Amino acid sequence: MFNNEPHIRSAFDHDLEGVQAMVMKMGGLVETAMLDAAQALDTRDEELAQRVRQGDKVIDALEEQIHTECARLIALRSPTATDLRTVLTVMRMAANLERCGDYAKNLAKRGTILAQMSPIEGATGSIRRMTKVVVLMLKDALDAYIARDPELASDVRQRDREVDQMYNALFREFLTHMLEDARNITACMHLHFIAKNIERVGDHATGIAEQVIYLVQGKLPEDDRPKDSGITALSAASVSGS
Amino acid sequence: MFNNEPHIRSAFDHDLEGVQAMVMKMGGLVETAMLDAAQALDTRDEELAQRVRQGDKVIDALEEQIHTECARLIALRSPTATDLRTVLTVMRMAANLERCGDYAKNLAKRGTILAQMSPIEGATGSIRRMTKVVVLMLKDALDAYIARDPELASDVRQRDREVDQMYNALFREFLTHMLEDARNITACMHLHFIAKNIERVGDHATGIAEQVIYLVQGKLPEDDRPKDSGITALSAASVSGS
Known part of the structure; x- marks a missing residue:
């Protein structure tokens, strides 16, 4: 049944398209969740935040489904290369x-x-802008996969630096608020975790982009992308803040 | 050549053992890296810290090798089920x-x-103890895989709660230091990141343990394990700290 070469190809392609559609759906849900969560933070919209929290179950279930489907595809179609x-x-x-x-x-x-806490001036607006940048990276990384476009993937990879810079700027801002008034510490710790997590979404988008490059070109770009920028920001801040 | 069933089995088993040995080696390197890094932090051992940083390249290379080897194994042996x-x-x-x-x-x-900073009393010792707990979880999770032992895997999963509690306690301690003296803020931010990352290593050990359970029993335990404890700690702290 699977000895006819073109038939195998086409069955594999059909299955792959199905699983790719699931990944794209998953990507869309994640993008919306990120934007909604940032909006809920910025506008203090409790209901929207609750919806995002509930929606993660669907995203998790989709991952399991994709994993199962991929395993099925490998077992059934024995793809190589x-x-x-x-x-x-x-x-x-x-x-x-x-x-x-x-x-x-x-x-x-x-x-x-x-x-429930006093707002930190300008913080949630900045977080929302940073979220938009990483969500676009995520979207472009997935588009690069579908189009097998290493140029677009490289572009995503480059933009990660911009996100790191936004994170560093935010970090210094939060630290200043903490040093100025101890009552800001708890809120700023939360905001800082949020900024760090958004930066990590940028890292994941970059990870996807690198996988696309690897898939198309068979090797990863040689230059190391910048990492652990948070540490640098904290060192710099410690100099200016002490 | 691969039509003889017992021959396929044994070739697959042979390849699997090879790749499993690589995973165990990787696990050993990660355990040592964690313990060494915590020791370097506690004893301010610059040289040891440097060795850990260098050693990560070997760990990264092993992952790539395992990934490639697994892909080869799938392509060559067409394993199913x-x-x-x-x-x-x-x-x-x-x-x-x-x-x-x-x-x-x-x-x-x-x-x-x-x-380079003034020490925070008791902090690095506590971090080192927490590291030992998560490293043992990691070791047991890998042992559970090799022995296909769901009991041991469940035990690892349970111990993650202990790590979460250690993290919460540390978190409150660091926050107290920050509130007491603004000059502690930068060091405490670093320490807090460290504690959070060690907690994440516990999450990864738990993740491995869950995969072992899934592998042996074909389904995951139904109860949700506790998550996002850091948020709770921060809420509690905000009440006592304001």
Whole structure:
């Protein structure tokens, strides 16, 4: 039944398209969850935050489904070479998206708590802008996968630096608020965790982009992308703040 | 050549054993990296911290090697059912371990920075104790995989609560130091990140344990394990601290 080469290809392609559609759906849900959570934080919208928290279950279930479907696809179609690499990439992408969903849920939870505290001037607006940047990275990384477009993937990878810079700027801002008034400490700790998690979503988008590059070109770009920027920000802040 | 059933089995088993040995080696390296990084933090040992940072490259390379080897194994042996599930579990475990290696490297980096600051009383000793707990979880989770022992895996899963409690206690301690003296803020932020990352290593150990349970029993335990404890700690602290 599976000895006819074109028939195998087409059955594999059909299955792969199905599982890719699930990943794209998952990506869309994660993007919406991130934007909604950031909006709920900014407008203190308790109901919207609650919806985001509930919605993470759907995202988690989709990941499990993608994982199962990919395993089924491998067992049934025995893909090799590029086809196998593609299926394994899809599984990794789904794992990345699942983590991003967790971050959106965490953002929504912290938003609910922050709504009970005095606001920190300008903070939630900045967080919302940073969220929009990483969500676009996520979207472009998934589009790069579908189009097998290494240029777009490289572009996503480059934009991660911008996110790191936004995170560093926010970090210094929060630290200043904490140093100025100890009553800001708790709120700023929450805000800082939020900023860090959004930065991590950017890292996951970059991870997806790198997998696309690897899939198309068979190797990863050689230059190391910048990492652990938070540590640098904290060192710099410790100099200026002490 | 691969039509003889027992021959396929034995070739698959042979390959699987090879890749499992790599995962165990990776696990050992991650455990040592975590313990060394915590020791370097506690004893302000710059040289040891540097060695941990360098060592992460080896861990990353092992993950890539395991990933490639698993892909080769799938393509060559076309495993199905439990065999396929096992290979996919091995890939997921390697990804978990790779993240833990990143956390160890991050701990070492922050240790280097903290060595330049005034010590926070008792903090690094507590961090070291917490590290020992999560490292043992990681070791037991991997042992549970090798022995296909769901009891041991369940035990690891239960111990994650203990880690969450240790994290919450540390968190409150650091917050108290920050509220007491603004000059402690920067060091406490680093310490807090460290504690959070160690807690995440516990989450990864739990993740591996759950994959073992899934592999052996075909389903995950139904009860949700506790999550996002950091948020709760921060809420509680905000009440007592304001």
